[in-house]
Amino acid sequence: MKRVVLFLLTNLAVMLVLGIITSLLGVNQFLAGKGLNLPMLLAFSAVVGFTGAIFSLLISKPMAKWSTGAQVIDNPQNETERWLVETVRRLANKGNIGMPEVAIYEGAPNAFATGAFKNSSLVAVSTGLLESMTKEEVEAVLAHEVAHIVNGDMVTLTLIQGVVNTFVVFMSKVVGYFVDRVVLKNDRDGPGIGYYATDIVCQIVFGLLASIIVAWFSRQREFRADAGAASLMGTPQPMMKALARLGGVEAGELPKSMAASGISDKAGFMALFSSHPPIEERIAALQGKR
Numbered sequence: 001m002k003r004v005v006l007f008l009l010t011n012l013a014v015m016l017v018l019g020i021i022t023s024l025l026g027v028n029q030f031l032a033g034k035g036l037n038l039p040m041l042l043a044f045s046a047v048v049g050f051t052g053a054i055f056s057l058l059i060s061k062p063m064a065k066w067s068t069g070a071q072v073i074d075n076p077q078n079e080t081e082r083w084l085v086e087t088v089r090r091l092a093n094k095g096n097i098g099m100p101e102v103a104i105y106e107g108a109p110n111a112f113a114t115g116a117f118k119n120s121s122l123v124a125v126s127t128g129l130l131e132s133m134t135k136e137e138v139e140a141v142l143a144h145e146v147a148h149i150v151n152g153d154m155v156t157l158t159l160i161q162g163v164v165n166t167f168v169v170f171m172s173k174v175v176g177y178f179v180d181r182v183v184l185k186n187d188r189d190g191p192g193i194g195y196y197a198t199d200i201v202c203q204i205v206f207g208l209l210a211s212i213i214v215a216w217f218s219r220q221r222e223f224r225a226d227a228g229a230a231s232l233m234g235t236p237q238p239m240m241k242a243l244a245r246l247g248g249v250e251a252g253e254l255p256k257s258m259a260a261s262g263i264s265d266k267a268g269f270m271a272l273f274s275s276h277p278p279i280e281e282r283i284a285a286l287q288g289k290r
C-alpha cells in the first residue's frame with residue numbers, strides 16, 4: 001500500500017542527485033579544511049532543498065497524467081464529460097482562476113487537483129467517484145479541488161517542503177561529517193566514504209521524518225479546502241454528504257504526487273503520514289463543531 005506521496009519521492013530523488021552532482025563537481029566549499037563552514041552549508045542546503053521542491057512542483061501536472069493514466073477532456077464526448085467540464089468552468093469562474101484542465105482516470109472513488117500555477121492547473125476525478133456519487137456530491141468534490149487551486153495549496157506545500165528539505169540536507173551533512181571525523185576518525189583533508197554514505201542514509205531517513213511535518217500542514221489545508229467548497233457552492237451540505245459517502249466506501253489510492261490534493265485519509269500510525277484528516281473531523285469542521 002502506497003503511503004508516501006510521489007511528490008516527496010521525486011523531491012528526495014532530485015535532492016540526492018543534486019547532492020551527488022555537486023560533490024562530483026567540487027561544489028562543496030562548506031567542507032573547509034578540518035571543519036564545516038556552517039553559513040555556507042546552510043546556503044548550499046537551501047539551494048538544493050528548494051530546487052528539489054520547486055522541480056517537483058513544476059512537473060506535478062505531467063506526472064499526474066502519467067501516473068494515473070488520466071485522460072484530459074479536450075472535446076467532451078458524452079453528457080457526463082460535458083457536465084464535468086461545465087461544472088469545473090463555473091466553479092473556476094467563481095474562484096476567479098483560469099479554467100483548469102479536466103480529466104478522468106480509471107479507479108476507485110477519488111479525485112485530485114495539481115499544477116504549479118493557478119491559471120494552468122488540472123482537476124481529475126476517477127470513474128469510481130462518478131459511478132458512486134450523485135451529481136451534487138461530485139460537484140462538491142470538484143469544488144473542493146478547485147478550492148485547493150484557489151488557495152494556492154500546491155505552492156504553499158512546496159514552500160514548506162523547501163524549508164524542511166533545507167534542514168534535511170543541512171543536518172544530513174552535519175551528521176555525515178561527525179560520523180566521518182569522530183566515529184570513523186578520518187584525519188585526511190577531504191571527506192571519506194563514511195561522510196558520503198552517512199549523508200545519503202540520513203537524507204532518506206530525515207526526509208521520511210520531514211514528510212510528517214509536511215503532511216500535518218497538508219491536513220490543515222484540507223479543512224480550508226472543504227470550507228472553500230462550501231463557499232463556492234453556497235452551502236456546506238453537499239460537501240458533508242460527499243464526505244459521508246466517502247466514509248462508507250474505500251477511497252481509491254492516489255498516485256503519490258496527487259495525495260496531497262486528493263480526498264482520501266488514513267488511520268492509526270499512518271495518520272502521521274496522511275495528507276488528509278479523518279473524514280469525521282472534516283464533517284465536524286463543516287458543521288462548526290471543530
